[in-house]
Amino acid sequence: MNTSLLGKSKHSIIQSHTQDSVQTMGWSQSEVQFMTRALEVAEIGRGRVSPNPLVGCVLVKDGEIIAEGWHDHLGGLHAEQMAIHDAEQKGHSPNGSTAYITLEPCNHFGRTPPCTEALMWAGINKAIIAHYDPNPTVRGQGIQVLKDAGIEVETGLLEAEAANQMREFLYWCEHRRPIVTVKLAVDKHGSVDDRSQSAGRFTSEGCLDAVHQLRKECDAILVGVETIIRDDPSLNIRRVPAERQPLRIVIDPNGRIPQDCKVLTDGGETMVLSEDFSNLPALLNRLGDMEIQRLMVEGGPVTIKHFLSAGLVDEFYLVQAESEHQTPYPSGISIHVLDEAGLQYNTDLLWGNETVQFFHRC
Known part of the structure; x- marks a missing residue:
């Protein structure tokens, strides 16, 4: 949300986290920072991607962000695909990196090919996912496909913040x-x-x-x-x-x-x-x-x-x-x-x- 125009409401803030709260959740400070960045870049697509949800992705290698991506417009690259492309454009190999993704990767052909295939092709060795995808066309299949391919998957990092960011999509999926x-x-x-x-x-x-x-x-x-x-x-x-x-x-x-x-x-x-x-x-x-x-x-x-x-x-x-x-x-x-x-x-x-x-x- 453009907070400079609409102000900061409960729906427009990516909440900050203290070191103590992070430790109790079992995530490191750097992991929280990387997912926070993924949430931030996802915001770039606000007002441009509906009925698709806002999604952000950052690729991390050796403790540094090497690439970023977001779903920018309907029919355009999904966040994971853009991040992989961004890495290659910058001269970085995504092979062996960790992907921080705000929403479970899709595993179906729609306007674009499946993001699970892109992640596997790029050689991602770990995916940390904020929120599962409740859409019936995905609903856990993306996570399972990655696991079956030998990619380590963790879920739930900043899940509440991700849910808040794409609340319209989640509400529509449920109701x-x-x-x-x-x-x-x-x-x-x-x-x-x-x-x-x-x-x-x-x-x-x-x-x-x-x-x-x-x-x-x-x-x-x-x-x-x-x-x-x-x-x-x-x-x-x-x-x-x-x-x-x-x-x-x-x-x-x-x-x-x-x-x-x-x-x-x-x-x-x-x-x-x-x-x-x-x-x-x-x-x-x-x-x-x-x-x-x-x-x-x-x-x-x-x-x-x-x-x-x-x-x-x-x-x-x-x-x-x-x-x-x-x-x-x-x-x-x-x-x-x-x-x-x-x-x-x-x-x-x-x-x-x-x-x-x-x-x-x-």
């Missing part, structure tokens, strides 16, 4: 539906809109940058049709570099969406749910079947309340602006409402000039 992230901006009195004037943004430029970074980290963005009618938003990523755009989803059961609105005319992908919309749980299941792993709900307050009342929100970013609306439109979403929805306050973040309260499911 087959996306994590739901809500972002709501309000003025100093809890209003989401000033009805005395035309619709417009009332937060800072820095806050908008952070919102676009958050969009980049999501696979889809959802709003109700009222937001389209009032704001005519683009719901895309413009303010931070992005290799892909999220799917836009509009809930419009009565067919009210203007045909000249931006989400229908800018060439991007938009799903309008009208007669085919039944309920939110069914929608999340449908998105899960489409391999959508993180859904961002941006409005409006009525749509957000439906998600909250159904207990479907996993995390909530409440943006507090210092502006004051002349003709306010109250959000109706308070700390009490979030608590009733099973969300707990976690931390304060700073997006531009705005303070953001971050809540997550207990």
Whole structure:
């Protein structure tokens, strides 16, 4: 996660470890440092590889990192393959090295050949793996294949940190539906809109940058049709570099969406749910079947309340602006409402000039 924009939350920190805690876990300080580096390089792929998970790999020989790799984009080299290529480009032989990998190597042909074969071909003699792969196409087979090939395998180093880093992928593997992230901006009195004037943004430029970074980290963005009618938003990523755009989803059961609105005319992908919309749980299941792993709900307050009342929100970013609306439109979403929805306050973040309260499911 780009912590310079989104701030440091429980989902964006690769936690540090003291010497004492490392020793109790049975791992050396250097082993922890190498896996920490693998987690760091994995972050480079954030917002670029979904529905694949973030994965990092470092190759270590004689106590030194000789190469690094990460899954950079769909169809590109996997982390292990990139690390092997990196070693060769730098004039190092990967033969006899130890691979520190954040996720169990794949053992199937997909967009790329199996990583297990790459590791065996490169002569890796040991693999230390942070987290097993729960995907049914892997699920332990990668580890077993390496062991059968005579490669020593250890697992569980910084497993919790790896799970935190690829939580959307792990959640999707278990539940087959996306994590739901809500972002709501309000003025100093809890209003989401000033009805005395035309619709417009009332937060800072820095806050908008952070919102676009958050969009980049999501696979889809959802709003109700009222937001389209009032704001005519683009719901895309413009303010931070992005290799892909999220799917836009509009809930419009009565067919009210203007045909000249931006989400229908800018060439991007938009799903309008009208007669085919039944309920939110069914929608999340449908998105899960489409391999959508993180859904961002941006409005409006009525749509957000439906998600909250159904207990479907996993995390909530409440943006507090210092502006004051002349003709306010109250959000109706308070700390009490979030608590009733099973969300707990976690931390304060700073997006531009705005303070953001971050809540997550207990």
